[in-house]
Amino acid sequence: MAELTKEKLLWIYERMRLIREFEDRASELFAAGKIPGFVHLYAGEEAIAVGMCALLTDDDFITSTHRGHGHCIAKGVDVNEMMAELYGKASGACNGKGGSMHIADVTKGMLGANGIVGAGGPLACGSALMAKVKDTDQVTICFFGDGAAEQGTMHESMNLASIWKLPVVFVCENNGYAQTTPAHYHCAAEDIADRATAYNIPGFSVDGTDLFAVYEAAEEAVARARRGEGPTLVECKAFRYYGHFEGDNLSYFTEEERARNRERDPIDKFRQRVLERGLLTEEELAEIDDRVKQAVDDAVEFAEEAPYPDPEECFTDVYVSYP
Amino acid sequence: MTNRTLTFREAFNEAIRLEMRRDPTVIIMGEDIAGGAATHLEEKGEEAWGGDLGLTKGLVQEFGRERVRDTPISESSFIGAAVGAASTGLRPIAELMFVDFFGVCMDQIFNQGGKLRYMFGGKAKVPIVIETLIGAGFRAAAQHSQCLYSVFTHMPGLKTVVPSTPYNAKGLMSAAIRDDDPVIYFVHKVLLDTSGPVPEDNYVVPLGQAEVAREGQDATVVAIGRMRLFALQAAEELAQDGLSVEVVDPQSLSPLDEETILESVKKTHRLVVVDEDNPRCSVATDIVTLAAQQAFDYLDAPPQTVTAPHTPVPFSPALEDVYIPSAARIVEAVQAVTG
Numbered sequence: 001m002a003e004l005t006k007e008k009l010l011w012i013y014e015r016m017r018l019i020r021e022f023e024d025r026a027s028e029l030f031a032a033g034k035i036p037g038f039v040h041l042y043a044g045e046e047a048i049a050v051g052m053c054a055l056l057t058d059d060d061f062i063t064s065t066h067r068g069h070g071h072c073i074a075k076g077v078d079v080n081e082m083m084a085e086l087y088g089k090a091s092g093a094c095n096g097k098g099g100s101m102h103i104a105d106v107t108k109g110m111l112g113a114n115g116i117v118g119a120g121g122p123l124a125c126g127s128a129l130m131a132k133v134k135d136t137d138q139v140t141i142c143f144f145g146d147g148a149a150e151q152g153t154m155h156e157s158m159n160l161a162s163i164w165k166l167p168v169v170f171v172c173e174n175n176g177y178a179q180t181t182p183a184h185y186h187c188a189a190e191d192i193a194d195r196a197t198a199y200n201i202p203g204f205s206v207d208g209t210d211l212f213a214v215y216e217a218a219e220e221a222v223a224r225a226r227r228g229e230g231p232t233l234v235e236c237k238a239f240r241y242y243g244h245f246e247g248d249n250l251s252y253f254t255e256e257e258r259a260r261n262r263e264r265d266p267i268d269k270f271r272q273r274v275l276e277r278g279l280l281t282e283e284e285l286a287e288i289d290d291r292v293k294q295a296v297d298d299a300v301e302f303a304e305e306a307p308y309p310d311p312e313e314c315f316t317d318v319y320v321s322y323p
Numbered sequence: 324m325t326n327r328t329l330t331f332r333e334a335f336n337e338a339i340r341l342e343m344r345r346d347p348t349v350i351i352m353g354e355d356i357a358g359g360a361a362t363h364l365e366e367k368g369e370e371a372w373g374g375d376l377g378l379t380k381g382l383v384q385e386f387g388r389e390r391v392r393d394t395p396i397s398e399s400s401f402i403g404a405a406v407g408a409a410s411t412g413l414r415p416i417a418e419l420m421f422v423d424f425f426g427v428c429m430d431q432i433f434n435q436g437g438k439l440r441y442m443f444g445g446k447a448k449v450p451i452v453i454e455t456l457i458g459a460g461f462r463a464a465a466q467h468s469q470c471l472y473s474v475f476t477h478m479p480g481l482k483t484v485v486p487s488t489p490y491n492a493k494g495l496m497s498a499a500i501r502d503d504d505p506v507i508y509f510v511h512k513v514l515l516d517t518s519g520p521v522p523e524d525n526y527v528v529p530l531g532q533a534e535v536a537r538e539g540q541d542a543t544v545v546a547i548g549r550m551r552l553f554a555l556q557a558a559e560e561l562a563q564d565g566l567s568v569e570v571v572d573p574q575s576l577s578p579l580d581e582e583t584i585l586e587s588v589k590k591t592h593r594l595v596v597v598d599e600d601n602p603r604c605s606v607a608t609d610i611v612t613l614a615a616q617q618a619f620d621y622l623d624a625p626p627q628t629v630t631a632p633h634t635p636v637p638f639s640p641a642l643e644d645v646y647i648p649s650a651a652r653i654v655e656a657v658q659a660v661t662g
Contacts, residue, residue: 061411095444102442111410112443116434122400123435126407126415133350133389133413153430156400163395317445318479320503323531323578 001216009279010288012054012211016046016267018292019070022079023242025296026069026086030246034304035086039100041242042070044209047266048173048236049074051214052141055222061109061127061140063120065173066101067240068113071143077105083299089306096309097317118151120144121170125157128166132228139225141169147178149192158233162199167225169218172235173208179244180252193235201231208236209266212273238266329521331514334489335378335454338496339416341525343386346414349500352392352401353418357383360393375420376456376515398424402453403431406505409451410439414500419455421467422509425474436505437480451506452499457485458511458549458599459636459647468636468643470548470600475507476576477604482506482530483576485548489519491574494528502530511549511599531578535587539569542593542657545584545610546570550597550629550648557653568657576606581613588618593660594626597648602630627656 004012023043029035042049045067053062053074064071072082077093085092085103092098093105104112111127114120124142131138148154149172161168172192176183189195196203202224206213214236221232239261243250250258274280329337343349356379358364358371365388373380383391394401398419405417419425425432432453439447459468476483482504486492492510499506528534536551537558546554551572558568571587573579588594594614598607607628614626629648637643 063407092444094442094446097444098442104443104446106410106443106447111407112439114435116430119403119430119435122403122431123407123410125400125404126409127411128407129404130408130411130413133408134348153399153403156395156397157403160395160397160400160404164392317441319482320440320448322482322504 001212001219004215006279008054009274010284012050013270013274013280013285014288014292015050015074016211016270017288018079018295019043019046019049019073020267021292021296022069022073022082022299025300027242027246029300036088037099039086039246040067040244041240041246042067043241044261044266045173045175045238045240046070047211047214047270048171048208048238049143051211052169052171052218054215055218056109056139056141058108060138061111061124063111063124063140063142064113065120065143065145065148066113066115066117067145068103069100071113072103072105072110075110076108077103077110079295079299080302081105083303084306087303087306088308089303090309090313091302091306095313097313118144118148118153121154121157124168125160125166128161128168129164131167132164137226139167139169139222141171143171143173145178146172146174146176146183146187146192150178150186158199158201158231161231162201165228165230167228168231169221169225170231170233172233174235174237175240177244177252191235193233196233199233201233203233203235205235205237208238209264209269211266211270239264325520325522327521327523328518329489330516330518331489331492332376332378332516334493334521335496335510336380336382337521338493339379339500340382340385342497342500343382343390345525348412349414349416350390350392351379351382351416351418352394352405354394354396354420356418357388357391357393360388374418376512378510378515379418398428399431402428403435405451405453406431406436406439406449409449410447414450416452416454416500419453422455422457422471423466423469425471433478433481437478441480448503449505450503452508453505454508454510456512457509458513459631459643460513462638462640462643464638465635470509472507472509472576473600473605476606480505481577483509484530484574485509485576486574487514487548487551487572489517489521491528491534493521494526495530495574497525498527498530501527506530509548514549528574530575531580532575533571533573533580533583535569535583536572537568537570539567539591541567541591542595542661543569543571543587543591544595544597544653544657546572546597547576547606548599550599553648553650554597554653556650557657560650560654561657566657566661581617584610584613585618588614589621592621592623594622595629595653595656595660596626597629597653599631599648601633602628603633605630624660627660629653629656
């Protein structure tokens with residue numbers, strides 16, 4: 001693994017903390033009745049989105065899942081616009097027409113959270129195909145969950161990407177549960193990464209709570225994609241703090257499991273490592289902690305004050321043109 | 324017009340060829356659209372089939388395998404890939420071999436392709452064409468013979484076109500490729516060998532524009548796709564009895580040229596809609612509703628529909644011929660509304 005610059009380490013910590021702060025606040029706001037609809041929170045999985053997106057530029061693409069806030073933040077989507085979108089406001093990233101499950105910013109290469117499990121695989125093949133046909137070096141990262149791993153679309157997509165040598169990195173975020181159903185029940189494989197063999201592509205299973213492990217896998221997979229050598233499957237094993245969606249009481253988790261999860265918190269682990277090795281200082285981290293808290297405070301204020309869309313907006317944006 | 328005659332198949336192929344020459348971002352992919360990928364044929368720059376029914380013949384020789392891509396039998400992945408590529412800068416054409424296969428990939432068509440723009444607040448566009456074979460008459464039985472365009476027409480975000488002649492086959496394809504929205508282009512397999520005049524230039528037939536295929540005074544017959552041919556036959560027969568029938572071909576179902584249909588109904592005061600799709604929640608019932616809501620006072624008789632029955636398509640030729648609407652049934656329906 002190449003040495004991470006101080007600037008990159010600060011960016012990583014800031015993004016991970018911003019995701020956590022955003023998600024914790026979204027949970028409170030949902031409970032307070034401020035955010036309507038379905039909300040699926042990413043807390044616990046921060047190292048995956050951030051470790052992966054650390055290798056990308058705005059010209060690269062990601063496809064996301066129903067649990068998409070973390071991917072947005074890691075890819076640089078504006079948190080004010082994100083929060084306003086969760087509120088259904090006109091200033092939202094999608095003008096309030098998408099909500100949490102469809103939050104997107106194509107100008108940042110974020111091709112959308114997705115309400116359909118496993119739907120991002122084919123779309124990721126598409127942005128990667130565009131890059132291949134136009135002969136650019138753009139890479140697409142396709143985030144999908146362990147639940148999506150059992151969808152036919154993911155198998156089709158990994159096979160298609162392999163035979164066409166598409167510049168995609170398939171990142172399975174294995175948080176252990178498809179809604180409430182554990183991976184050891186729904187998945188016949190020990191490691192989802194083992195399936196890479198069947199598509200004749202490299203596959204790694206890494207600790208998704210270890211930023212450095214994720215980054216190392218990302219480095220190799222993204223480089224391979226940029227070289228035009230085709231896709232890689234990276235399975236990141238992690239956990240989620242919150243339920244499948246907000247309102248889920250997590251009855252299927254045991255106390256021991258929760259305690260175990262708290263001990264492998266990805267942000268704590270990152271802090272510990274950078275402090276132990278003297279890569280960053282307590283002051284630098286504290287400064288970021290304050291900054292992200294302020295950023296989320298500002299985002300909530302922005303969302304609260306933003307107007308709702310005009311009723312006429314219901315009828316726009318269906319087509320580019322429709323006589 | 325032109326003296327040149329092409330088959331529907333040739334006109335379809337020519338539209339794609341001209342658009343691919345005009346715009347390097349146009350690509351096409353589907354199962355065996357060239358055929359023989361990774362065999363000795365590919366090494367020789369040749370194709371095995373050029374599509375199951377030869378619709379895409381010769382494209383790979385001109386444009387190469389990068390832009391003319393054989394796919395695995397994985398409709399979800401390659402149609403979804405076409406959606407993803409469209410939203411990031413290409414203009415892909417994806418072939419869904421038979422429309423009856425939409426069940427395996429509909430999510431990518433209606434939940435992704437048809438909704439991305441709206442869900443993203445207008446900040447994306449999806450210029451994709453999905454071309455697909457429809458229609459009975461090939462003795463291809465229940466899973467290779469339906470029309471089903473009503474299903475897609477129902478869905479916001481998708482546009483639907485049903486060409487009926489070599490002329491509009493070419494012009495609608497060019498328009499569909501240039502359009503910035505997802506267009507589903509339905510090809511009736513029985514029309515492929517029909518021929519007609521097709522100009523050599525790269526023209527478009529605008530989406531959302533109907534064509535009056537025959538002018539008349541006594542009744543309006545709106546006929547979709549292949550049904551236009553039967554309606555014209557029926558009109559010819561009825562002319563012998565002194566009845567003057569106007570035949571309107573919508574060409575596009577979404578957007579629908581309501582104006583041309585309503586103008587015709589207001590002129591003739593009688594309406595028959597001919598549609599090979601199944602009758603419930605169909606384009607035929609939609610057009611009847613249009614007339615009832617917007618031209619009720621002009622109607623001198625209850626509108627009639629001539630459609631397939633509400634059944635799957637049977638295999639036996641003896642049964643399939645019963646399934647498909649006929650010129651004789653159109654004659655009867657016109658006689659009923661004018662009698």
